[in-house]
Amino acid sequence: MARTTPHQHVHIRRTLTGGEPLYRRVAAELLGELRTGTVPPGERLPGERRLAEHFGVSRETVRQALQLLRREGLVATDRRGSHAALPGAPAGVPTSAGFPLGARQAGRGTVARATVAWEVPPPGHAEHLGLAPGRPTLVHRYWSASPGGREQRTAVTSFSAVALAEVEELARYRDRADGTGAAELLRCYDWMRRAGLSLHHRDTITRIEGTPSVRVTRQVHDQHARPLELTDLVIDAQQDALVYEFMVPAAV
Incomplete structure (x- = not known):
């Protein structure tokens, strides 16, 4: 405004x-x-x-x-x-994919929780994000289960120093990221875009050997090839068929 x-x-x-x-x-x-x-x-x-x-x-x-x-x-x-608090998105405003990768739409019988913590990221995340070993950052954790617990999803996202410096909404979470309170980062990618960042997503899907589960690793960079976040999503389906579903909003 x-x-x-x-x-x-x-x-x-x-x-x-x-x-x-x-x-x-x-x-x-x-x-x-x-x-x-x-x-x-x-x-x-x-x-x-x-x-x-x-x-x-x-x-x-x-x-x-x-x-x-x-x-x-x-x-x-x-x-x-x-x-x-108006319902729905205003006409003409593009909406990015929801965050985190693998997040479910709320529905009957679906259970989900999400938290943020200021801590050392999981192994492999720091190197990709350009963080010094042992340096803490904002880490988001998401867990959900489908009705009856037939499919569980666990996603861990680490943000880079660039993302925290460029995106005000993310930076505000630092002082209250104690790993216990609920965290709503659904519009994370929209916040990044509003901060002037063009997003390049790269998703890699691998089968976890000996299980019916898959791991999806998402790497997000901006237009300057600077890393913004890395997400590891594990889908434990407890069944042979796995469906990876997503939606791209139509242009308006």
Whole structure:
């Protein structure tokens, strides 16, 4: 959400007048911007000061507008700040594949959990990511089981120093990455793209000898060939047939 110019401030102040409370007008303006994809669903909104400058009003007016949108379920607030909570993705906003590799869609009987920790990555990850031996980084762990436990998936992702330096949303996890709290990094690849990174995915699938399971290793680089993350996914299917399914969104 770009900061407005002085000329725009004058225009907004002139149009946000009349019998309707000013905070309701600001709420309507902000909602319109959210619906057009200025801030994608789930992403953090700018702070009250920046919103006040953007709309040319006081911070108290912005605070009242946000409270109105919260009551209507259109904005959610947690310890990370306020977030757009509109259902679905706005038209025209591309959505990358979900994170982590192998993550399931929520459904009846499906169990899943995810955590992040600041720790030394698994063997082999540090070398690929250009990390010095023994140097900690952000490590994401994901586990899921299908109904009845017929198929289990375990994914471990390590992020590079480049990813943490370039992607603000990832860097914010460092101070609370204790390996116990739930972690929602579903939009990780969208965060990377919004940070100006073009993503190159390379997935390698190998059969684990003597078992019906497979290992999928994903390496992600940016447009400068800098490593961003490495994910090891193990699918324990307990059956002979294994299906690796993914979806590429249509262009809009």
